[in-house]
Amino acid sequence: MDQTRRNVLKAGGGASLFALLAAAGMLQPGTALAADRNQKAFEAKNLKDALDALGAGSPINSNDIVMTAPEIAENGAVVPIGAVSKVPGTESIAILIAKNPTALAASFDIPAGTEPAVSTRVKMAETSEVHVLVKAQGKYYMTKKEIKVTIGGCGG
Amino acid sequence: MGMAAACGLPLAQLSGRAQAQGAARIYDLPRFGNLHFLHFTDCHAQLLPILFREPNVNLGVADMAGRPPHLVGDALLRHFGIKPGTAEAYAFTFLDFEQAARTYGKVGGFAHLATLVKQLKASRPGALLLDGGDTWQGSATALWTKGQDMVDACKLLGVDIMTGHWDFTLGAERVKQIVDNDFKGRIDFIAQNIKTADFGDPVFPPYVIKSMNGVPVAIVGQAFPYMPIANPRYFVPDWNFGIQEQTMQRAVDEARAKGAQAVVLLSHNGMDVDLKLATRVRGIDAILGGHTHDGMPAPVIVNNAGGKTLVTNAGSNGKFLGVLDLEVKGGKVADFRYHLLPVFANLLAADTEMEALIRNARAPYEAKLGEQLALTEGLLYRRGNFNGTFDQLILEGLMAEKDAPIAFSPGFRWGTSLLPGEPILMEHLMDQTAITYPYTTVTEMSGEMIKIILEDVGDNLFNPDPYYQQGGDMVRVGGLRYSCDPNAKMGARISAMSLRGKLLEAAKTYKVAGWAPVSEAAKTAGGEPIWDLMARYLRGRKVIKPLQLELPRLKGMEGNAGMA
Numbered sequence: 001m002d003q004t005r006r007n008v009l010k011a012g013g014g015a016s017l018f019a020l021l022a023a024a025g026m027l028q029p030g031t032a033l034a035a036d037r038n039q040k041a042f043e044a045k046n047l048k049d050a051l052d053a054l055g056a057g058s059p060i061n062s063n064d065i066v067m068t069a070p071e072i073a074e075n076g077a078v079v080p081i082g083a084v085s086k087v088p089g090t091e092s093i094a095i096l097i098a099k100n101p102t103a104l105a106a107s108f109d110i111p112a113g114t115e116p117a118v119s120t121r122v123k124m125a126e127t128s129e130v131h132v133l134v135k136a137q138g139k140y141y142m143t144k145k146e147i148k149v150t151i152g153g154c155g156g
Numbered sequence: 157m158g159m160a161a162a163c164g165l166p167l168a169q170l171s172g173r174a175q176a177q178g179a180a181r182i183y184d185l186p187r188f189g190n191l192h193f194l195h196f197t198d199c200h201a202q203l204l205p206i207l208f209r210e211p212n213v214n215l216g217v218a219d220m221a222g223r224p225p226h227l228v229g230d231a232l233l234r235h236f237g238i239k240p241g242t243a244e245a246y247a248f249t250f251l252d253f254e255q256a257a258r259t260y261g262k263v264g265g266f267a268h269l270a271t272l273v274k275q276l277k278a279s280r281p282g283a284l285l286l287d288g289g290d291t292w293q294g295s296a297t298a299l300w301t302k303g304q305d306m307v308d309a310c311k312l313l314g315v316d317i318m319t320g321h322w323d324f325t326l327g328a329e330r331v332k333q334i335v336d337n338d339f340k341g342r343i344d345f346i347a348q349n350i351k352t353a354d355f356g357d358p359v360f361p362p363y364v365i366k367s368m369n370g371v372p373v374a375i376v377g378q379a380f381p382y383m384p385i386a387n388p389r390y391f392v393p394d395w396n397f398g399i400q401e402q403t404m405q406r407a408v409d410e411a412r413a414k415g416a417q418a419v420v421l422l423s424h425n426g427m428d429v430d431l432k433l434a435t436r437v438r439g440i441d442a443i444l445g446g447h448t449h450d451g452m453p454a455p456v457i458v459n460n461a462g463g464k465t466l467v468t469n470a471g472s473n474g475k476f477l478g479v480l481d482l483e484v485k486g487g488k489v490a491d492f493r494y495h496l497l498p499v500f501a502n503l504l505a506a507d508t509e510m511e512a513l514i515r516n517a518r519a520p521y522e523a524k525l526g527e528q529l530a531l532t533e534g535l536l537y538r539r540g541n542f543n544g545t546f547d548q549l550i551l552e553g554l555m556a557e558k559d560a561p562i563a564f565s566p567g568f569r570w571g572t573s574l575l576p577g578e579p580i581l582m583e584h585l586m587d588q589t590a591i592t593y594p595y596t597t598v599t600e601m602s603g604e605m606i607k608i609i610l611e612d613v614g615d616n617l618f619n620p621d622p623y624y625q626q627g628g629d630m631v632r633v634g635g636l637r638y639s640c641d642p643n644a645k646m647g648a649r650i651s652a653m654s655l656r657g658k659l660l661e662a663a664k665t666y667k668v669a670g671w672a673p674v675s676e677a678a679k680t681a682g683g684e685p686i687w688d689l690m691a692r693y694l695r696g697r698k699v700i701k702p703l704q705l706e707l708p709r710l711k712g713m714e715g716n717a718g719m720a
Binding site: 004005068070072073074080127148150151 | 402624
């Protein structure tokens with residue numbers, strides 16, 4: 001376990017960690033600047049309201065969006081979700097969790113010339129369908145997958 | 157692959173102990189092809205020969221109904237063309253278990269397995285021995301030596317490659333210690349689906365490429381995808397698991413690009429998951445599978461976009477050794493032979509070197525292992541979707557010792573069997589309970605919570621999509637009666653829950669005894685180990701009468717070939 005990246009980084013420690021990451025090109029100044037946040041969408045209490053607030057209406061189901069997510073969450077508090085859009089002209093990618101108290105978990109703007117690939121970790125209250133919504137050339141596309149949040153035990 | 161089906165042992169013609177000498181010939185398998193794999197899985201640390209009764213309830217739902225591995229008893233015999241009443245029928249089914257066990261004797265044991273491995277390796281130059289995991293857990297000595305007895309035995313047996321599941325319940329540090337020291341330069345521990353939780357870096361090599369008889373072959377590892385869910389996450393807090401089809405495909409493609417002419421997946425997914433995976437991932441010639449403890453006499457051949465994939469499952473508790481021969485011609489697999497050989501301890505001489513290793517490993521513990529706790533008048537076994545007599549015994553022990561009207565016991569699939577009239581030794585109790593989180597618990601649960609738990613576990617077993625299953629059996633339930641409709645959706649499978657003739661109330665609380673909690677809070681709380689509680693219960697009873705199984709009323713399962 002000595003060879004893990006975590007330990008290498010720990011050895012770097014504190015402030016120098018950021019210097020290291022920056023030097024390695026892993027952090028770029030300014031990337032954390034938030035664009036205007038669609039507050040209404042982030043506060044919507046269900047999937048439909050969130051889609052409406054995003055202006056997405058009824059998105060088209062698409063196989064050109066690839067979602068990477070576990071079938072069963074190891075920990076509902078940190079569920080890793082990744083999405084890659086092959087829809088030409090992708091402008092934004094959003095992640096929505098139907099059964100969370102607020103459905104919209106994340107929204108990423110994709111500047112022109114950027115590879116539309118994002119990943120994040122989301123908190124899930126219970127088993128739910130997770131949707132990835134892509135906006136491209138003014139149209140909305142979606143794919144979904146059920147992620148189970150279970151109480152565990154009794155396996156094997 | 158152009159496949160010529162090949163399976164079936166001459167064993168089917170044998171019956172009775174008079175045939176023992178001739179039966180040894182079942183192990184005379186002529187060599188075929190140029191790639192050879194010997195595979196055992198889920199031995200659960202059983203170093204000595206044991207009895208293991210296969211299930212009479214192993215239901216398949218949705219697309220899995222009526223298909224391997226969800227066949228039991230006569231349905232299994234018919235499907236695979238095995239004659240009833242034979243040694244083979246004894247190995248693969250529960251039929252006439254007591255009688256057959258007295259006729260054909262114990263199965264497995266590393267000393268007998270070692271003899272078979274040596275014999276097959278001698279006829280198959282370059283053969284690799286693959287261990288599918290669940291090797292370092294399941295016995296008292298494995299628990300007390302932190303897996304060391306099994307690690308030493310596997311090295312002597314000549315294991316080449318391993319993946320895992322329960323093995324990780326020794327804790328990440330211990331696993332790394334074994335892999336980085338004991339296994340170094342000897343055994344490759346592989347798992348393409350274990351990554352660090354922070355950066356997603358691989359914890360183990362995803363695959364290895366070996367050259368066998370001049371042919372490069374890749375073996376990809378797939379650990380149990382749901383270990384941190386089915387077992388306590390605190391044992392492996394820094395690792396993520398999961399099925400991870402995309403990285404699996406990448407590993408297969410990469411191995412092919414490096415020149416592998418055949419790709420074999422050593423999997424701990426469970427057979428239903430492997431059958432689905434085989435339809436979706438391209439380029440795997442064969443999956444040597446485990447986890448669900450399905451002793452399947454022949455592979456299922458699955459079509460996919462890349463060709464065909466053989467899916468096998470090699471049973472549990474050391475009962476079987478899988479033998480896969482592949483013929484690689486013109487850079488790809490052209491044909492195969494597969495046999496799942498039962499390891500009959502009466503037909504295979506014990507290997508003296510292995511026998512000595514086992515004797516030495518057990519020596520410090522013999523007195524403790526040999527303590528007689530009680531005598532059983534009925535057959536004791538565990539395996540089955542809803543209950544087994546050994547679990548019934550544990551439920552009754554829990555309810556009595558904890559003075560609780562309801563008890564839960566986990567749906568583990570390991571654990572050996574005992575015949576009527578046999579003593580229950582401490583060793584046998586440990587065969588059912590030897591885990592690193594043995595705490596017993598008493599919890600005040602609302603009726604609503606009890607329903608949620610039964611639904612949750614039921615969905616782990618009966619979700620129509622195998623990727624959402626965890627591969628254990630249903631939680632065993634004592635005291636509480638309920639109905640179960642496996643075909644229903646989650647939330648609607650469990651109904652009519654009642655206690656002493658009265659329906660459970662959602663808001664009322666009930667005292668529930670249990671063991672093997674997965675939460676860290678339960679570890680902190682402690683709780684008497686289940687083996688201490690059960691040893692006390694058994695000593696107090698001395699004789700255990702035949703037990704009546706508590707089973708749910710099943711709906712919609714009439715005619716299912718997974719029930720007899």
